[in-house]
Amino acid sequence: MMKTNKYDLTPILVAIFVPIGVAVLWYRSTLSRCLPPGPRNLPIVGYLPFLDPNLHTHFTNMAHSHGPIFKIWLGIKLYVVINTPELAKTVVRDQDETFANRSLTIAASIIAYGGQDIAWSNSNSSWRNLRKILVHEVLSNKNLEACSSFRTDEVRKMIKNVYSKIGTRIDVKEISFFMIANVLTTMVWGKDNHLGAELQMVVSKIVEMLGRPNLSDFFPFLTWFDLQGVERESKVHFKELDRVFTSIIDDRIKLNSERLDVGVGHEGKKDFLQILLELKDQKDATSLDITKIKALLTDIMVAGTETTTSVIEWAMTEIMQNRHVMKRVQEGLAEVVGPNNIVEESHLSKLKYLDATVKETLRLHPVVPLLVPRSPSQTCTVGGYTIPKGSTVFVNVWAIHRDPRNWDNPLEFDPERFLTEEGMDKYDFKGNNLKFFPFGSGRRLCPGVPLAEKMGMYILASFLHSFDWSLPKGEEHDFSDTFSIALKKRKPLVAIPSQRLRDVSLYV
Template sequence: MELLIILYLLLLYILIRATFSLLGFHKPKNLPLGPARLPIIGNLHLLGDQPHRSLAKLAEIHGPIMSLKLGRLTTLVISSATAAKHVLQKQDLEFSARHVPDAMHACNHAHHSVAWLPVCTEWRTLRRILNSNIFSNSSLEANQHLRSQKVKELVAYCRKATSLSNDWVDVGRAAFRTSLNLLSNTFFSIDLADPYEDSGKEFKEVISNIMVEAGKPNLVDFFPMLKKIDPQGVRRRLNRHFGKVLEIFEKLIEERLRMGRLKQDDVLDVCLKLNQDNPNELNHTHIKSLLLDMFAAGTDTTSSTLEWAMTEVLCNPHTMTKAKNELEKVIGKGNIVKEDEVLRLPYLSCIIKETLRLHPPVPLLLPRRVDKQVQLNGYTIPKGTQVLVNAWAIGRDSSVWDDSLEFKPERFLESRLDVRGQDFELIPFGAGRRICPGLPLAIRMIPIMLGSLLNNFDWSLDTNIQHEALDMSEKFGITLSKAKPLCVVPKPLN
């Protein structure tokens, strides 16, 4: 609604500034089918405040490869596993460039970010650092004790909440704090939030604001002539949000450098050592942008997925019972789940896959762009086209999934489908060279958090907030979070 109001207020301005080419909304030849376009705005009026849902409904009419005109921006929407496989695997290189939203230019972040850089030498260097020093098997194994400790602290926090006043727990906030401290210990060897108190709220709000602002439709992206005006103030707000987080990172870097020596005990030491050895390859700006990417993506997506999983389990008592029975049989009631035990908990893994199918953390993945004209399935995709892969729609495709809108973890018990980017029916983390670099950490962290919470407590809704707690409405941004926080009461099992 906000977008439409601003859009119509600016319509007169756009008409005055528009050139004849802007008014000539002729459709390029051989584009995929798509909805009829209005002058000037094209199909912008069809997005609504839940673009992933709106685009899924349009794809039911116009097909899994669909074209739209969003202001000046030609957009290709991919809504099936088959089409996604072409874009993300068979023609991955041709579709690997990024469409960078104007918002990501705040604090010049897009110029140094592994998430938004094009596939180039700089991007390859940053990906290599991530893959070799943070998300490699050896690095993850070395930090397994940190993940175990943070999950113990999460359980202790929930136990403390109920022992003091039989109080409810905001699951999303508690999970965010756990993810935040895991990352901050991995990178800086410190907690950024008190693990046993309800702290870290301000940092969570900043990260949540970043995801919402970065994900919302922004007129500047559709009408580049408005860039200097920034009519919705998205870039101005993100300058402020980014600035707060980057200031924290800058202080931590300065403090580490003042220590005078690097022991390579954590990721910051590794990055600073790489910077000393080759400052042209990795400078301090790169390091801060890398940290911003990891903290923004790693905290919000993990906490959101855990919150959705807990919500679905509470909505489906038979799922809760089966999960608890499996946990009790395999590891014993009241114990913390260890990473090497997850393989012996197939139903728990099925719950997480089913959660990611229905609630992918990034519903439209991050937008791609074609830098030169390409052919796709017989269609001609012009240079500069934005490409959106609707992972949310793919996960709910009724031609692929039986009872596609129902939460049924059992569907994965006899299935080899996985979330690692090889099965295009289920791509919550993307696929191809642009797959989420944090996937190896996420698939280790989420099961032990969810399993430990289910295995240590009986969960019930606070009667005063029951309706709001299980409200399944979504808050759209880059990540798809729950609009109403899940607040539940944990009762310890021992």
């Protein structure tokens, strides 16, 4: 007779997972009659074993087999993917209020202070209040104009830095990141704290965590085990960023207290942090507290740096690959800026071809290719199918931007498509045309678009007016990407600048 190992866990595992498996199968079969079509699923794990890490391309290929709206089960969680402008309109316009909530992952919950920021918060009064503060106090046209000197100073420093490295290899995203981080820190808390390198490392890790598939999200009963270490690693990076914010806020509160003690008030323009702290003290007028302030700072520093630097890197890659595009961009700069001048923000609105080039970059390489996932607050219908309350909905802008039904020669990089009379009237960054909405649409439209647009255009114009660019000898452009929540180049763009303007004084 075979002896039974007293340490054999099989009976315990069977006792746990068999009832769970039966319950999952019953739940799926009950719902499936009304849900969108989708691939076959394995018991318990669903489609999880077949999921490709590059979700944007994987979901686009799946749409060819399963249609413009389809479902997948990942563990016990239901996901629905939208792949056409018509269906996207139902989600982000017709039923925008219903789909305005977020599907909060474990990593997002940690990094966003439990979903108390703008990007990951559900649509509620707190979210509306935070968004209003950000748009009114930081991103209004008046305030952006008032902060233009910050951007000008940092762009000049960047050009001087690049000039000092002429003929050497430069990481385009890295140098752009430092410049944008300096602008944001100056706008937000009044001075450059030399946090560029530290911020870049932390932000990169946070974006990776936000996009990493996590078994605990698909099987909530596994959360306690944290099998992949996503929760543990997210907490590490969160604490690093929180430590920076805590130090800056504590220093400011202490400084404010010292000023009050000696009867000294604030002079001149207040930075964003000072405005937030004053709003926090008006307890009858706002629900702000220190945690919400930190959550808002996280949005600004993470989204504000990562998205804009990614656009710059992709745009430079496409421009360098398509030499006729570079020639047209530089001809436009010569005409508007002049060969004996440097780029100013006042020039940007006149650089029509560069603007079209940025839009074409975002068409082919949207920064957040599936947008931030939505979650319906009640069961509803999209495309004739039932979308259950609490499910997760992805809007696949990557597929929409490359669909031949929406665009002629969709895989070709052609800024001219945005220069036709129809193109100039139809396409902007406000999400009004759902064939092109790289920053989302509706009430969850990214509020940082005005600043991102200014910064991206200003840096690109300065790069391309002041320098010629080439790849290191023997290297070729690599257009492969990698998916997290944001779309990154798999191989960073490293390029060699050379002097373009005759007057050396324009570089120093």
